[in-house]
Amino acid sequence: MNLVHTALWGVLPYPVLTLAVAGSLWRYRYDRFGFTTRSTQLHEARLLSVAGPLFHYGLFLVALGHIAGLLVPEWLTERLRISERLYHLNALLVGGAAGLATAAGLGLLIWRRLRVPAVRRTTSRSDRLLHPLLALVLLAGLTATAGGINAHPYDYRRGVSLWFRSLFTLDPDVSAMAHAPLVYRVHALLAMALFALWPFSRLVHAFTAPLGYVVRPYVLYRSRAPRPAAVSRRAAGHRPHRWGASARSGR
Amino acid sequence: MRVMAQIAMVMNLDKCIGCHTCSVTCKQTWTNRTGTEYAWFNNVETRPGQGYPRGHEDQEKWKGGWRLKHGRLVPRTGGRARRLARLFANPELPTLDDYYQPWTYDYDNLISAPLGEDLPTARPRSLTDGRPTAVTWGPNWDDDLGGGPEQLAADPVLRKLNDQVRLAYEQAFMFYLPRICEHCLNPSCVAVCPSGALYKRIEDGIVLVDQDRCRGWRMCVSGCPYKKVYFNHHTGKAEKCTFCYPRIEAGEPTVCSETCVGRLRYLGVMLYDADRVGAAAAVRDEQDLYPAQLDCFLDPHDPQVARAAEESGIPHDWLTAARRSPVYALISTYRLALPLHPEYRTLPMVWYVPPLSPVVDALSETGHDGEDPAGLFAAIDALRIPLAYLAELFTAGDPAPVEAALCRLAAMRAHMRRVNLNEPQDPAIAASVGLDERSITAMYRLLALAKYDERYVIPTTYGGGTPAPRDGGGCSLDGEGGPGMLQALGAGPEAAPAPSGTPAGAVPADRVNLLNWNGRGKPAGLFPRRQGTRP
Numbered sequence: 001m002n003l004v005h006t007a008l009w010g011v012l013p014y015p016v017l018t019l020a021v022a023g024s025l026w027r028y029r030y031d032r033f034g035f036t037t038r039s040t041q042l043h044e045a046r047l048l049s050v051a052g053p054l055f056h057y058g059l060f061l062v063a064l065g066h067i068a069g070l071l072v073p074e075w076l077t078e079r080l081r082i083s084e085r086l087y088h089l090n091a092l093l094v095g096g097a098a099g100l101a102t103a104a105g106l107g108l109l110i111w112r113r114l115r116v117p118a119v120r121r122t123t124s125r126s127d128r129l130l131h132p133l134l135a136l137v138l139l140a141g142l143t144a145t146a147g148g149i150n151a152h153p154y155d156y157r158r159g160v161s162l163w164f165r166s167l168f169t170l171d172p173d174v175s176a177m178a179h180a181p182l183v184y185r186v187h188a189l190l191a192m193a194l195f196a197l198w199p200f201s202r203l204v205h206a207f208t209a210p211l212g213y214v215v216r217p218y219v220l221y222r223s224r225a226p227r228p229a230a231v232s233r234r235a236a237g238h239r240p241h242r243w244g245a246s247a248r249s250g251r
Numbered sequence: 252m253r254v255m256a257q258i259a260m261v262m263n264l265d266k267c268i269g270c271h272t273c274s275v276t277c278k279q280t281w282t283n284r285t286g287t288e289y290a291w292f293n294n295v296e297t298r299p300g301q302g303y304p305r306g307h308e309d310q311e312k313w314k315g316g317w318r319l320k321h322g323r324l325v326p327r328t329g330g331r332a333r334r335l336a337r338l339f340a341n342p343e344l345p346t347l348d349d350y351y352q353p354w355t356y357d358y359d360n361l362i363s364a365p366l367g368e369d370l371p372t373a374r375p376r377s378l379t380d381g382r383p384t385a386v387t388w389g390p391n392w393d394d395d396l397g398g399g400p401e402q403l404a405a406d407p408v409l410r411k412l413n414d415q416v417r418l419a420y421e422q423a424f425m426f427y428l429p430r431i432c433e434h435c436l437n438p439s440c441v442a443v444c445p446s447g448a449l450y451k452r453i454e455d456g457i458v459l460v461d462q463d464r465c466r467g468w469r470m471c472v473s474g475c476p477y478k479k480v481y482f483n484h485h486t487g488k489a490e491k492c493t494f495c496y497p498r499i500e501a502g503e504p505t506v507c508s509e510t511c512v513g514r515l516r517y518l519g520v521m522l523y524d525a526d527r528v529g530a531a532a533a534v535r536d537e538q539d540l541y542p543a544q545l546d547c548f549l550d551p552h553d554p555q556v557a558r559a560a561e562e563s564g565i566p567h568d569w570l571t572a573a574r575r576s577p578v579y580a581l582i583s584t585y586r587l588a589l590p591l592h593p594e595y596r597t598l599p600m601v602w603y604v605p606p607l608s609p610v611v612d613a614l615s616e617t618g619h620d621g622e623d624p625a626g627l628f629a630a631i632d633a634l635r636i637p638l639a640y641l642a643e644l645f646t647a648g649d650p651a652p653v654e655a656a657l658c659r660l661a662a663m664r665a666h667m668r669r670v671n672l673n674e675p676q677d678p679a680i681a682a683s684v685g686l687d688e689r690s691i692t693a694m695y696r697l698l699a700l701a702k703y704d705e706r707y708v709i710p711t712t713y714g715g716g717t718p719a720p721r722d723g724g725g726c727s728l729d730g731e732g733g734p735g736m737l738q739a740l741g742a743g744p745e746a747a748p749a750p751s752g753t754p755a756g757a758v759p760a761d762r763v764n765l766l767n768w769n770g771r772g773k774p775a776g777l778f779p780r781r782q783g784t785r786p
Contacts, residue, residue: 036467036487043379043484045346052339117380122484208466210338210445214331218442222450224712
């Protein structure tokens with residue numbers, strides 16, 4: 001039992017993290033053409049106009065909640081005089097609402113993907129894995145959040161959060177995670193699976209969030225003089241996308 | 252003065268017979284791939300008509316181009332914050348239904364159907380989901396005013412004119428409008444791209460999509476008022492008319508120009524002052540946009556311009572080409588060509604000589620001499636409806652420049668008829684449109700006789716030199732999803748399996764890549780080897 005815990009919470013996170021980082025770098029290096037949202041709005045716009053924003057904005061809130069819960073230590077909120085009650089109420093209500101919005105959005109997106117034939121046809125192998133995985137991670141997370149209704153809920157800031165932060169000091173606090181409720185452990189495991197899948201799925205489009213657009217001039221000029229660009233070679237085993245011609249000679 | 256050069260195009264609408272050869276050859280070259288079945292970088296529309304995609308000129312709906320907000324230019328679709336907020340569902344994106352649902356036919360059934368009483372048929376099949384489909388719209392469904400008045404009534408340009416003129420108008424007037432990407436001086440597709448994947452090339456002004464930087468946010472599709480950026484639903488990237496840049500770089504005309512049956516397209520260099528572009532696009536009155544854009548263009552014969560161009564790094568052969576540019580002659584010298592929809596404030600660079608033929612036809616039908624200058628001048632003025640329609644297309648509703656261009660064309664016809672019939676010359680005809688006999692003859696030559704090298708004056712490209720050959724060689728446009736056409740043939744839903752032994756995407760040894768052929772000699776492998784000779 002102890003060995004399993006050590007393997008899951010002390011060892012596994014590191015290969016997963018390595019895979020996520022190295023995999024993303026590799027993908028960016030060799031398959032920049034594959035960095036895209038793979039939007040299906042052209043085929044179906046009505047459902048997407050609701051589901052897309054619902055899912056993504058919900059997800060932003062959920063991500064913020066995770067940062068607040070996992071990275072912000074307890075002493076900091078105490079210093080800011082945020083009471084324990086207020087903190088957990090906030091986590092339950094705002095986190096729950098964001099999670100529900102995300103889940104509703106994802107549910108609609110999956111339903112749309114299954115029911116609209118043209119969208120269904122664009123579904124790739126990684127999508128087939130990604131969508132159920134996302135749904136499971138979300139459900140596990142929502143269940144954990146719902147646990148906050150209890151009179152004496154599990155205080156993840158003294159368990160899961162400690163473990164998460166200890167990962168980055170290279171001294172994993174295995175016992176903190178081993179004593180967490182099952183749903184937290186399932187959530188963490190599924191999340192690790194998601195991070196491992198990340199570089200090889202459409203999720204990479206999250207890394208290319210166009211934040212630079214805010215400060216950029218509207219019209220861009222570029223010279224065609226080629227600069228020694230990385231030749232994006234088709235990666236073995238991946239879908240052969242190798243265009244980028246207009247890009248290369250366009251630089 | 253900051254001189255920049257652009258390869259621009261002018262199309263003489265009088266000569267367009269609506270044969271769609273440009274569209275078909277363009278499609279064969281660039282968009283005959285999975286994911287771009289519905290995309291026509293070049294299309295020919297019948298005007299009046301809804302165009303492709305349907306009603307794309309209705310910017311109240313599609314929000315393409317720019318608008319003035321407190322005197323400043325902002326994309327009509329919204330500024331940076333609104334763009335980012337709408338990242339997850341673009342509310343103004345046309346769906347496939349607005350273009351058309353692409354389809355193919357079940358040709359296989361014709362030869363594989365079992366023997367029976369009835370002739371087998373090839374039924375239509377959707378190219379997006381592979382299921383049997385009913386064909387209800389296409390890229391040129393309302394060709395030649397097909398579909399009748401109810402289709403016509405949906406023309407956004409026609410809706411601006413009042414209902415009363417509409418009926419008479421349908422009977423009087425029809426012409427074709429070939430459209431490609433306008434490669435604008437102030438491109439709104441570039442402005443709305445969050446990833447910065449779209450850019451305007453400094454050397455020749457061609458607007459391109461960097462396929463490695465595009466992330467498929469689809470803002471460019473709705474940002475372009477001409478709807479000339481398309482979303483490849485297979486690769487998840489935006490694609491657009493490339494102005495056939497590999498050909499232009501080599502000094503050759505675009506495929507649509509090369510194959511144009513009516514020889515109505517002209518290609519040449521335009522020099523413009525980049526410092527004036529911003530102000531020109533932001534003039535208050537929409538009808539001033541045409542003259543403002545004219546003001547941006549620089550006279551290549553002016554020694555001051557030549558010096559400034561040299562300082563801006565424009566090579567000498569480009570300057571020489573600019574002096575011979577048929578496009579400059581049609582736009583600036585003769586003022587015959589007009590921009591398409593200047594009111595979008597993108598300062599388009601594909602201009603059009605408005606069609607005179609419908610006016611002549613309408614006049615001849617009333618029993619008058621269609622070529623008589625006096626009658627023709629009067630008719631141009633009297634045919635208020637076509638003129639208003641053309642003005643809505645080319646000058647944001649100001650009929651004066653259209654009328655001036657049509658009168659110049661009419662004067663040229665009248666003048667040349669006298670020449671051809673050996674009648675006494677009347678210098679008043681040319682003078683009435685501000686030309687003299689020499690210039691009106693030169694104009695006639697350019698419009699009627701100009702040969703290949705007079706219609707297409709394209710200097711070869713500069714800067715950067717020849718790109719280094721990529722590892723493995725071959726054409727850089729090859730590859731699945733790419734426009735190089737060397738994917739497995741028929742890579743549709745029922746793609747043929749790649750020949751065994753060759754990795755997917757690689758060029759099979761027995762296939763010849765004619766894109767690399769310089770036209771001289773016999774490319775190896777084009778013909779089967781003679782028996783008995785060794786490879």
